[in-house]
Amino acid sequence: MSLNLSDVGSSVGILILTTFFGLAVHMFVFCPLILALLGRRNPFTYYRNCLPAMLTALGTSSSAASLPVSMICATKNGIPPHLRNFVLSLGATINMDGAGVYLITATYFLATIQGIHLGFSQMVLIGLLSTVCSMGSAPIPSAGLVFLATIISAANIPLNSTFSLVVAVDWILDRACTVVNVCSDLTIVATVAKLVPDAGSALSTDGENPKGVDV
Numbered sequence: 001m002s003l004n005l006s007d008v009g010s011s012v013g014i015l016i017l018t019t020f021f022g023l024a025v026h027m028f029v030f031c032p033l034i035l036a037l038l039g040r041r042n043p044f045t046y047y048r049n050c051l052p053a054m055l056t057a058l059g060t061s062s063s064a065a066s067l068p069v070s071m072i073c074a075t076k077n078g079i080p081p082h083l084r085n086f087v088l089s090l091g092a093t094i095n096m097d098g099a100g101v102y103l104i105t106a107t108y109f110l111a112t113i114q115g116i117h118l119g120f121s122q123m124v125l126i127g128l129l130s131t132v133c134s135m136g137s138a139p140i141p142s143a144g145l146v147f148l149a150t151i152i153s154a155a156n157i158p159l160n161s162t163f164s165l166v167v168a169v170d171w172i173l174d175r176a177c178t179v180v181n182v183c184s185d186l187t188i189v190a191t192v193a194k195l196v197p198d199a200g201s202a203l204s205t206d207g208e209n210p211k212g213v214d215v
Helices: 005-037 043-049 051-060 063-076 081-094 097-113 120-136 144-154 163-195
Strands: none
Touching: 005 043, 005 097, 005 163, 043 051, 043 163, 051 063, 051 163, 063 081, 063 163, 081 163, 097 120, 097 144, 097 163, 120 144, 144 163
């Protein structure tokens, strides 16, 4: 398969910009709206306190590595310990919003660069698979590439040398995705703390009998 170098460069640039745009919309529009409307928090103040966790995510490209810092940031924002520990730990493993965006744009890129037209049913399939696969993606660098190969195979897109183009830019896109994942985790924990303020308060962490539980 022969590819024009200038066309490839332009296509890869569009992939990066499109992915960044999707991540930016999610991080700077949807997350603050959820935090303000459901969490009843000031997004500027809350996210300013969360900057260390996001910078750690940017540097490590791992939600798991960022988890201890995320917990510190949540505590600084007044999140109860029982909610902080449960929601952030769960979010670090299954809440991969950034990966969901990235898998869709990367799949469409691989189809377009090979001259493959995606129909409506294929786009729906890609969206569903990206959502499910992002939940199962490991919180480690470049884990989404494994699921990307699965998605393009399911969408009948050939897995060939063009896949290396995504691998070449994955290091920067994966870091941006991880920042969005961590931002989303911290948004959700604040929302849960507001909507279910007493969730888990009956659980004791020092070995005492949980409230309301007969032994």
